[in-house]
Amino acid sequence: MDLFSVIQICQGARVITPSCNLRYEIYSFYGNLTDVGPPPPPVPVSNRSSTPQVEINQKSHRSHSTIVIVIPIMGSLVLIISIASICILLRRKKRKKSATNLNKEEIENFNSLQYSFEAIKVATNDFSNDNYLGEGAFGAVYKGKLPDEQEIAVKRLARNSVQGDVQFKNEILILTKLQHRNLVRLLGFCFEEEEMLLIYEFVINKSLDSFLFDPIQSSSSSMPWETRYRVINGIARGLVYLHEDSRLRIVHRDLKAGNVLLDTDFNPKIADFGMAKLFNIDQTQSVASTMVGTFGYMAPEYVLHGHVSTKSDVFSFGILILEIVSGQRISSFKIIGEKPENLLTFAWNKWLEGKAWNIVDPTLPSAFSTEILRCIHIGLLCVQHNMADRPTMSSVELMLSSSSLSLQVPSQPAFFTRSHTPSNATSQGNTSIRSI
Structure with a gap:
């Protein structure tokens, strides 16, 4: 009441x-007076003497x-207000205590991950050329070994780089909160003497692109379909974790073969989260103020309008599937004896003609034709022009794991064109961009 x-x-x-x-x-x-009503009738003279006493008794009562x-x-009000005030104070104190503990925990985690520059310098033999592994988006990557014999990969970000500084902080913030077998693990960082270093677990088989596109490596030992299929499934699981299962909702924004590392058993690990974008748990999309990513892998709504969502990663994943199946980069796709077209156009035309097998890497055996053609089908669903027509990564994971699940018929993919790729597309197509 x-x-x-x-x-x-x-x-x-x-x-x-x-x-x-x-x-x-x-x-x-x-x-x-307008609401009081008519005045009372005059009091008879005989009763006038008793009126004061009656009025006094009524007023007293x-x-x-x-x-x-x-x-x-008043007592009830005071009690209710007191209880409410106590509850509010206790709730505020609990929230403040929780926030304090969280910040303290994060600070302790950061402190435990810090390495001295001297220690990393020793581990990499002063960043010698013998330990050089390659060039990342914002700096060089070196192999190293800690005193406990653990092998590490060290990303040395370029000095005095604003974008490198942003990437450095972003990657630490994200990877310290994530843990999944299909994500590369951050072991620590160093920020001193104008040096920004990120220390990762060392993944022995380098990146996926070195196996798919390197002419020397791929010609000597082509990646078998069983391995390619394991890679596709592992990347899908990693993206499902980023989009739906982790305590943060994260869009990678630069998913490509060069950012997928392979361990000893060729299990994929998604790497390079410097460009990743954090979303609120109920947030579906946002507009990016700065364009980052790699030509060929970026979704049309992102390229044209800066719209970022989990469906942006779905598009990139679709491109990856087609690259893994064909064994060729999207930027330099070419089939001998066929009209020159980009990968999406060629795949779509062959799908319509009922000749989707023409897109498949010729080193792959026809024994896996059903599974391979199904992957092409899923890849085309992921690269639809309209983001609403693309499946979620959890749906993709289900499609890959259940061969009995029927698939929707894809429509024309994004960036469909019959114009051939310019002569300099190879270099341009694999260039990471920062702003447009």
Whole structure:
């Protein structure tokens, strides 16, 4: 029962506070003559002598009733307000304590991940050329070994780079909160003497692109379909974790073969989270102020309007599937004896003609034709022009794991064109961009 209901069943009450004056009576007391009604009839002369006493008794009774009612109501109000105040204070104290503990925990985690520059310098033999592994988006990567014999990969970000500084902080923030077998693991970092270093677990088989596109490596030992299929499934699981299962919702924004590392058993590990974007758990998309990513892998709504969502990663994943199946980069796709077209156009035309096998790497055996053609189908669903027509990564994972699940018919993919790729597309197509 609320306060107003309590007052309604009482004869009269009054509550006075510094900011409020509340009064209730069963008679009109506010002096509005228009609402008072007609004046009482004149009192007969014979009863005039007893009127004062009656009025005194009525006023006394009314005053007594008011006091009797006001006291319990005021007591109840004070009790309710006190309880409410205590609850609010306790809740605020709990929240403040929780926030304090979280910040303290994060600070302790960061401190435990810090390495001295001297220690990393020793581990990499002063960043010698013998330990050089390659060039990343914002700096060189070196192999190293810690005193406990653990092998590490060290990304040395370019000095005095604003973008490198942003990437450095972003990657630490994200990877310290994530843990999944299909994501590369951050072991630590160093930020001193104008040096920004990120220390990762060393993944022995380097990146996926070195096996798919390197003419020397791929010609000597072509990656078998069983391995390619394991890589496709592992990348899908990693993206499902980023999009739906982790405590953060993350869009990678630069998913490509060069950012997928392979361990001893060729299990994929998604790497390079410097461009990743954090979303609120209920957020579906946002508009990027700066364009980052790699030509050929970026979704059309991102390229044209800067719209970022989990479906942006789905598009990149679709491109990856087609590259893994064909064994060729999207930027330099070419089939001998066929009209020159880009990968998406060629795949779509062959799909319509019922000749999708023409896109498949010729080193792959036809024994896996059903599974390979299904992957091409899933890849085409992922690269639809309209982001709403693309499946979620959890749906993709289900499609890959269940061969009995029927697939929707894809429509024309994004960036469909019959114009051939320019002569300099190979270098341009694999260039990471920062702003447009």
